[in-house]
Each structure stands twice: as structure tokens, then as C-alpha cells.
Amino acid sequence: MPNDLILSRRAFLIGCSIAASPLLTPVTFAAAPGENRLVVIILRGAMDGLDVVRPLGDPAYAALRPTLAADAATNPRLNDFWALHPAAAGLMPMWQAGHLGFAHAVATPYRQGRSHFVGQDALENGTGGADGTQTPSHDGWLNRALFLMPGARADTAVSVGQQRLLVLDGAHETDHWFPVSESPLSDQGQNLLAAVNAADPLFAQPFAEAQHLVRNLKGTQIPNGPNLPYRQLGSYVAERLMGPSRIASFSFGGWDTHRQQDRTMTEQLTNLTDVLLAMQEGLGRAWNSTLVLAMTEFGRTARENGTVGTDHGTGGMAVLAGGALKGGQVFGKWPGLGDGNLLQDRDLMPTADVRSYPAWALRAMFGVDAGGLQSTVFPGLDMGSDPGILL
């Protein structure tokens, strides 16, 4: 999509209230985006895929992880080759139902460095640049995809959480959801405040969206901090997806496990399990047409480090869940961990571009065409053959 289109749209939309502005183009209202649902989770901090889904069948694994994988014998087994970290055992029923899968040895195109911040931006921007340089639009791939999605509306996609989420940020209108409190201002006070904020180009839209949020959240419990407990977060996401939203995204941090990894990982996986189960429960039958895709900026070193943790690496892992998934399998080509198989003798060698997973999902679930996916949404991506993640 040409940049000038984005800019003109952005200019056009300034000042519109977010949900149902009559100023939106007719095509925006053309059709509902169907019943499929996609949840994109950004796992911040670089999740150690080798610890979450453990290649016990790889003969080199045990020596690389003498402490972290010491309990391998008792790990929940996914199959002959793979085992799950014990803290994620609560997901075993989901795996057995075929509603859980993993894509191992994946990475973004960003390979020239191991910076969290460049890596996360690259993951969310969807860039093809090896140095992590963003597309000129500096927006999120999921936002760009909305323009190519038949029937996408302003309320089709929602980011859940207090903070800005780059993956959904951009020229296409999206919803933003987080519990806030009601305003005690009089109508006149509201109007005056709206007027002074509407006059400032930087404040006009966020203020309007904040007002929208306040109006639509009556009776919701206000959290006492910037984040929601994970079960609650999962339920809220499901709630949004049971309304008009079909795409939801949120951030899930805390994966940077440089030391005493087991403690952190146990807590993180407990929370991940909670959020997935809460979404499954909240979505009810709609879970069957849902795909959850949790991706991280990069993986971690194949060897544990000197402080029973792992340092920044390259090849990582994505978590896939949902009734729409052809689950119960670990996707991708396993590069092996033996001598000569590691990248720079330290990292899991990536064998696939992690972007191909959301690309195939957007194509199958929302009719985004492959040409646009490989040029606009994920520049430079070669989608390759269908990894067959969906039923």
C-alpha cells in the first residue's frame, strides 16, 4: 500500500470518534469480517523456547542444559521427541485435544544483533530488514493487514492493555481496551475539556479514544495498576472477541531469563497457561474458530549460562493455540543442536521466518491475499509452502 494513502487516511480520521464514525468510508462497513478470531500475543524479553518445549530426543540437548533440563525424566511428554516444561503441564489437555502446537526454530529476519528493543520492534513492525530497520511507515504488521482484510472495520481489531502496542499501531483505526474509571465531570465540563483537547493535533485522537473507553466501561472492575491478572486478562480478551472484535493483541513480558531461569520460567508459564485457559473458557464455542499466536523477539542461547539462565540468542519458538489449529504437533524443521548445527556455535539455528505463521493465518482466516502479505504486511517474506497449521 502506498504511503500517501496511509497518511491521507490518518489525516482524514483525526478527530473521529473511534467506533462508528459516519465519516468512515463505505467499504469499511461493507461486510463483517466473519467468525474467525485471531489473538496475537507479543512475548517480550525473548522466551527460551528450548526450555518451554524441550527437544529431549536431540542427543545434544542434555549436555547443553545440565541444570535446566535436569528434571527431564519427569517432564510431560508431547511425543517421542518433545517434552513440555512442567510448569505448563496445565496445557496438556489442550495439546491432547489438538488445540495446542508450537513452531520451533523460528526467527524474525533481524539477525544483526540481539537487542530486545530492536528485536521487539522488528517483530511487531514485520520488517524484513536483517538489521531490524523498520518499514518507513513505522507501524505494526497487524495494522497494515487490516487494510487488506475484506470487511475490516474500526472495531475489528483491539489491543488490550494499558500500553501502546506497536503491532496494532498505524493508520487503520483500531480499538484499545483497558478498564478505567468513570468521569464525574458535568456535561458542560466534558464539552469544554473535549474542545481544548480536540484543538491539539497530538491530543485530539487519544483524548477521544479515552472518552470512548470511559463511556463503554461502566461497571468494570478497575485494576490497581498498569496490568491485569492473567486470568482476568484472558477473560477480557475473550469478551472483546465475543463482541465485534475479531482480532485481539496484547503484550506479555517477563521472559528475559538471564539467571535462575527455572523460577522465572515457572511463574511465566503458569501465567501463560492461565491466560490461554481463560481465553478458551471465555470464548466457549467460538474457541473452535480461534487461533492464538504467541511470538517472541528471538530465542536464547542453546547452552545455559554461568548463572543458571540463558543469554540472548537467535532461533526461538512460537506458541499456537485454539480450536482452529491443527494442533498436537511441533511445526517446522528441526535443525539439531549437535556440533556444527548451532548458529555461531551458540544459538538455535532458525529454519523458518516466524512471519510465515501469521501470514498463513491471515490468509486462511481473513482472506488477506498472499501478494499483499509478502509485500505490504511482511516485506520480503517468502511464505513458502503452507505449513498446515489450520484445520
Add this chain to the structure above:
Amino acid sequence: MEAPSLIEEIRFGYGPRAGTSLSPGGLEPERLLAQLTAPDDSAAVWSRPPLAVRFALQEQYKAEKMAADLLTGKQGKTAKAVKPPKVPEIATSAEMTKTPQMNAGADMAKTAEMAMTPDMHKGSPLMPRADDPSLTLGQRLKQMQFGDVESYIGRPAVTAVAFVERLVNMWSNRISISNASNNVGNFLQSFRDDAIRPNIAGRYADMLKAALWHPAMQVYLTQTDSIGPDSVVGKAKGKGLNENLAREFLELHSMGHGYTQTDVTEFAKLLSGMINDTNGARVVPRRAEPGKKKILGVTYGEGMNEINRLVENVAHRQETADAVAFFMARHFIADVPPPDLVQALSATYLKNDTELVPVYRTLLQHPSASDTNLQKVRAPHEYAVATLRLMGLNGLEQNMTGFPKDSLHVPAAMARMGQPPYRALRPDGWPEVADGWMTPPMMAARVDWAIDIARATGDRVEPAAMVDFALGDMATPLLQHAVAGAEQRWEGLAVLIASPEFSRR
């Protein structure tokens, strides 16, 4: 000391404080720079316990806990009996509850709670009872942390030398540590006071050294257990490196780019064995990687002096100068700062052996510094403090009708606006650009705060005069009209505080 002008207070301070006078006219660089050496009355009331006191309290706490554990024979149980159960500790890595350092996102619920305990001001005023012998040591440590946060909010709210506080906060965000991983809480304030504050008018190289050697930084970026694999301890126990601090020092604190993975790994070797505890800062030879390390083309040996030599060398690099210059220009002037300003700052920095005062002078002399077009959006801390100053408050007032228990709960409000005090979510600190503070929930929280403050205080003010005091000529006619047109005084004040103009600096 001569009073600052309005633009000096807004762009380089936290806005004007009720009850104080302003100098007429625009910005005068030397008047602002004089704040760096002026007597600071806020120090007497708001200073916090130094590092040695914190070490001592913690050592006492550990000893008390150990003795109690021995008596009961039930490890950990006693800690629960003496409330509160989880007092963060430092340099005792085995007790760290959570490793990282990289906590962006939705997982911070628990850690944020602590900063927002609703009755944290119970028993205030100030400097709660860190020295109250009737409390357990655990309680005293917790009180000390509450007092730290109170001073983070109250000191800039009352100070006459607000530029000093802005600089302390800017550099503490450039070289950031955070209590979000719940393990440096007892020492975070000391990082600001002992590593950053003494160096804001000194050399950046010295600030980098002080930061790198501060125990809180070493714990925060998981340096404390990094052991050279070929060191005595490394070989005996099969231990090894942890690259975290080495990487973030190069990426976040100094250069930003221009180094390789090899540089990071070699630097991690150079840092292995470094420690700063009750026995002082040093390198423990048994834990340090022996031999030469080639980092950014320079060869280093072992020990503290070699680490400091590396910091000096890195501080003097062009990449570091550019990164520091960009950070400062973006912090004070605009999210996209004028390139000529960045260039000028960088050149001044290198020409002056990383001295910061000349760099401030270059900044203050640039035309953008005195421009009355306010381009930056105040971070929640700056916004909350600006509000307190406008109303002549310090955050600890106990008679705020409409607030829970009549107390302001500024930390909780800041958290809702996106900035729980001392709990930056990522090792690169808080957002330095408007984007990070303008999500709908954060905006809603800003408006909420404005309304709550206005309702508690606004029946005593003349809103139109407040606009004039807060913004002078920088208030738009629309804002003046809106404030004057409100039904009640407090609503007029709410419109002012929740206006874009008041959120800018």
C-alpha cells in the same frame, strides 16, 4: 538565587510552584545553570538514607531473620511472621524472586502493587519510620522504600532548583534501574542519590562508572553471579558468564550501536567477578576471567582499573557522544530534536572530556530551548509533580476530600497514567516520547487525576488566574475561554489541568 522565568520552570523544571515568584522574560542559560551550584533547601527535608545505612539495615535484617529461622528451625516461616514477608534484598542472588530486567508488557501486576498500597501514607508525614525501633526491620525497610517514593514525588514538587531534579530524573532514566523485578528496592534510591545525583554537573564518564559499580545496577542487570569460565571458581564449579550488564551498558548506557557480539562477550569477561557489597567495590580475582580481552579494538587485562579504563574509552567514543546528545535533546526539546542541536551537543561533549555542564550550556543557548512552542508531553511523574506545584502541594497531604482516606495516592495515580514510580518496565527506562504516554487508558487516567485534584482543591482558586499563573502567554485563547466558561471553580481548574497545554513542557 534569582527566581526562574516561566519558560525555565516549564521546559527545564516542573512548572511554576504556587506561592513563589517568577522572573519576567524568557530563558537565561546562566540563571538555570546557577541552580546546579545554588543551595538546595529541599535536601534537608527530603534526603534519603545513603548506601551505607541501607547496607547496614539489610545486614541487620538478614541476621535477625537467620537467628529467628535457627530458633524455629523452619526456614522462611519466620519471615512470614514478621510482616511484611517479602523484603527485597540485594547482592544475595539466591533470594531473588525474579530475574529480569526485561519486563515490558502485561505481567507487572504484582510488582506494581507494592508501589500502590492504598495506605502507604498511613503514619506519614515524611520519612516514615525507617528508624522507628518499635517496628521490625522488615517493616522499617518497607517504610524506607515508601519514603524513597515519597521523596521522588515530593522533592521536585517543592524544590526551588527544579532543573536539578529534572537532570537527576533524566539521567536516572538514561541509565535506568527498576524495582519492577523486585530485587533492588532497598537500594534504588541510593542509585539515584549516590551514582547519578553527584555526577549531574560532572563528567558523563564518571556517571557511567558510578552507575556500573553501584550494587543496585549489578543486581538489576544480573551481574553479581557472572563468573569467568576459566577463573578459579569457574573451573572448580563449572560456572560461567552472564552477558546482561555488558550488553545493556553498551546498548543503553553508552554507545547504542557500533559494537559486535564478540565485544559484548569479551566485555562480559572483563566484568566477571566484579562486586560491590558491604566490603566495597572490587573485583574478586578468583571469579574474574583471566587473560586479555579485546573490546572495540582495545586490549584490556583484569581488575577494577581495567574496567574503569574501558568505561573511559567508551564514554569518549563518538557513538556515545551522539547517543547522549540525542537523548538530551529529545528529552528537553522535541521527540524529533533539531539535528543541528544534537550535533552541537555531541561536539561539546567530546570537546570537554564528557563534562556535562558545557553540554547543558550549549543546549540552553540553542534557540529551541527558549521557544514558547511546547513540543514535549510531560511524563506522568512530571505531570503529577507539575500539578502538585501548581496547587502548592507535596503529595503527602492528608486532607484531600474526595480521595480515598483523604490522601492523594500519587504513586497509584502515576501507575494508572502508565508510570508506577521506580518500576520502569524495561531496562531502557521510561518512554522518552509522547507516544508512550498517550494510550486511551493512560489519557483517561490523566483526566481522572486532573478531576480528582481539582475537586479536592479547586473550590479555593480563581481558575482564570490559575491559567495565567501556569501558562502565561502560552495559554491559548480557547483554553482561557474554556476555563472561564466552566460551571464551577473546580471544573474550570480540571479543564486547565487536563488540557493539552498543561500536559506539555
